[in-house]
Amino acid sequence: MFPKLLGAISSEDEKKSLSEHQTIAKKVALIFDFVLKFDEIKMLRPGLQNDFAYYRRSLGRHASDPTLM
Numbered sequence: 001m002f003p004k005l006l007g008a009i010s011s012e013d014e015k016k017s018l019s020e021h022q023t024i025a026k027k028v029a030l031i032f033d034f035v036l037k038f039d040e041i042k043m044l045r046p047g048l049q050n051d052f053a054y055y056r057r058s059l060g061r062h063a064s065d066p067t068l069m
Contacts, residue, residue, distance in 0.1 A: 002031070
């Protein structure tokens with residue numbers, strides 16, 4: 001979906017394209033902001049990586065349980 005969003009706001013005439021698609025440009029900027037903030041937090045808190053790894057392992061063990069999905 002992200003490449004489609006970028007394709008929608010990029011064209012030959014950038015100023016015209018951005019002015020016509022301000023909402024999409026704002027959403028793309030918000031996505032970038034979230035990703036960069038999340039990455040910064042992840043780098044500063046090594047325990048967070050361990051939590052994600054544990055979640056992935058435990059989800060694989062309980063993949064057949066229909067109440068978890």
